[in-house]
Amino acid sequence: MTSRLDGPLKVSGRAKYGADHNFPGMAYGYVVLSTIAHGEIEAMDVMAAKSAPGVIGVYSPFDPLELRTPSSPVFGETWVPLQDREVTYYGQPIGFVVAETFEQARDAAMLIEVSYRPRPALTSLEDGLASAEDAQPTFGDSPPSLAVLAPGVESIEDALAESPVVVEATYTTATQNHAAMEPHSAVAVWDSGGLTVYSGNQGSDLQAAELAGALDLDPSSVHAVNPFVGGAFGGKGRTSAPAFLAAAAARALGRPIKAALSREQVFTATAGRAATVQTIALGADTDGTLIAVRHDSWCSTPADRSFVEPTSHGTSREWYATPNLAISQKMVPLNIPPTTFMRAPGEAPGSFALESAIDELAVALNMDPIELRMRNNSTAPPGKDLQWSSKHLDECFHVGAARFGWANRLPHGHTDGDWLVGLGTATAMFPALRFPATVEVTLQADDTAVVSTSGADPGTGLLTVLSLVGAESLDISPDRITPRLGDSAFPPGGMSGGSTATASAGSAIMIAAAKVIDDLLAVASSPGSPFDGMEASYADGRVLAGGRTMTFGEVLRAVNHSSISATGSSAPGEELSKHSFSSFGAQFCEVRVHRWTREARVSRVLGVFDGGRIINEKTARSQIIGGMIWGVSAALHEGLEIEANGRLANGDFAGYLLPVNADIPEVDVHFVQYPDTLHNPVGARGLGEIGTVGMAAAVANAIYNATGVRVRHIPIVVEDLLDQ
């Protein structure tokens, strides 16, 4: 196990995050937000702000900073602020004040008087269900609605009607925010070479491209730097409003600009997770064998319909063997802050619904919920011929049941003093993906090597993985590797998202390392070199031929090279036509509910995961633990309440609760390790998101076991368990 290489810097305060950068002459920007949810800005009185102490610039839709709408080939367009007077949600960036100090900018921003021509706002998902629209096709071009029916079956309703046991229920999940520790922020500096932006994000080359698009610059003249990211979770995949505004204002004013959102602003001026409504019907034979699965999904989406939370596509589409499957995805455009990817988008809220429904089916069948899940284990997604490349979900359940003491679970829980105690479980799955990534490997004359890519380490442990896979690929010890990331000057590493970075960058490292070793051997055996004309080979950091060995550094010094480099690229390829790929896991949870006052507290959690090969167990465990805590948090704490006027009633850390240490018990994590080299040469599948999948359902199922109360929404709070 290798400790996180960036750990000592982070815990001692020496890691320099984006907003930690300071430059001579730097000014500070403060973002102004709308206070209505829908309408047109009639006027903004900025006179008082402009004449306030220290103010050097006030920008608004009436006096905008010039920004174009950038578009990415994969993720589409990104909204940029101040370009029109339309307001489509409460808390939308509508102004930017720049002053000599942060406090001056903030105080001046408070002086701006905005008048609106309001229009009716639709802010409630429940109220909007009647006006739901079909979602646009999700990634993979799946149509919003699809059905897989057994031969001779006319409809999913027929299949359900012929099922001896049917459960059907509607589940809802709350609007959430990533709530990363580091607020969205940026420091922008212009010089003769162009623009440099220091801003936490999930892919520096992608951020550089978005900024170049927004500012109409050649991509080569934008430099994005983010060696450290204070949490992202999907919320920093796109360039943030303060980064666009700081970059544009820095150009307009000719000074470095720092801009950071306040914690309250992060809740509206970035993007979060959509609320969802899901109706699931499961039909089974009396032995538990699934006959039909129907999963209809609705989610909120902002007015521009820019994101869909694909709950049924993310779960029921693939999770269980069933001869009949019908899923649908609709969206409800609302005047709410933007939604985007948030750790396990689709899978996290989808698994709350599906895995609660499976638990309800187990109750209806009077069957152990683990046995029911194993009974319906799939070898391939329903209706697809491509089998799972490597699936050990049953082993996860076996190992987990033994570690957790599942055999001691009683059908109606047990009591411990005044506490009602219950156990719950759930399946976790998350697709194994790869994104295109390029990595450069450089051998240096001092016998060290550098592995570099522009990708981000938003706390995932990628920096450490670069070092470990680099060392393995070059057959040298990790302490001789210098890993570098988070800089758009490095080869494009793409997005740290979708739980892809280890598999994507790791595969690229293996390719780059093989190439640089080939190049080294060619140099070593070239005319005039130490192994002139010999058939040389490489092992253990050394070149071997003719009974002699030299380190690669010795070879490079002998031929007067300071270094030798090669790049390698990896991307999803023909493996996609041969197998289906996913990570798997079994979640276990023990919950205690007070007999009188009905608080639910999690007292034990265990997750057992099949994520292929584990490159670094320490950072892998950290990822999973964080994900599992996210699941507990979604189950018992997190939920944004959107008022009728679009205001977030609890958009700050006083009202939007996250668990504290006292809420989280010891988190037990176990890996069953089966390298999946059918997916990628490294054999590792993603772990960043699967830890949160299923956990909310495991909590809800444990609460049912403890109390007999089935709660079909999250978060679950005291009043849900009180008989009023």
Next chain:
Amino acid sequence: MSDIAGHPGVYPVISRALLLSASQQLRNMASIGGNLLQRTRCTYYRDVAMPCNKRQPGSGCPAISGANRMHAVLGTSDFCVATHASDVAVALVALGAEIRLVSATGSRTVKLADLYRLPGDTPEVETDLRPGELISEVLVPRLDWASRSTYVKVRDRQSYEFALCSAAVALDIQDSRIVDARVAVGGVATVPWRLAAVEAALRGAPATPAAFEAATSVAADGARPLSANGFKVSLLQRTVVRALLELTEGSG
């Protein structure tokens, strides 16, 4: 707050109320007088973009029809439904504590319970503190039997969160009968809320779960639930019963 919470002579109800407040870091810095005079956590009071009768008299109270799950069911008015957020004030009101107020012109001693004003039609006036007055002392009457006392706080997470409902309880039990009782609740009222009727019902009753349930049936009398906080009516009684049981059964 940390110093008093850790002092051996302090009644359990006080030290527990303090230990369940805020975080260790905040308790290390916070003063008792400051805690007693803390302002409400009402989200509308804290957001200057919103109307609030307490912050801007006459501007209206969005909580009455808005997000009011955390708001009060007791002591409310048509002008304000914000809860008083202090924990230790609930314990002190239960024990009948007094405070000494000093100013340049002299000093006076008042019951802590009398310091707090119901919102009525002037929610901007929260206390009877006069201009220039400071809280210089908190005087807790000697009540030897308050060694049997506790504070139960029900909340949405285990620490660092305000109460949905809390109960400060002290019982004087002799020969399995309740001789005297002190009960106050927090998180449900606009001021620290003493339950004199529950105390009266407990006096003379046996110290049994059934008697506790009977005595607390009047706990929420007069409650005016809002759209999202009706559960506090039930939770209020349950919290007091739990606290009484913990005092007598030693369970927790």
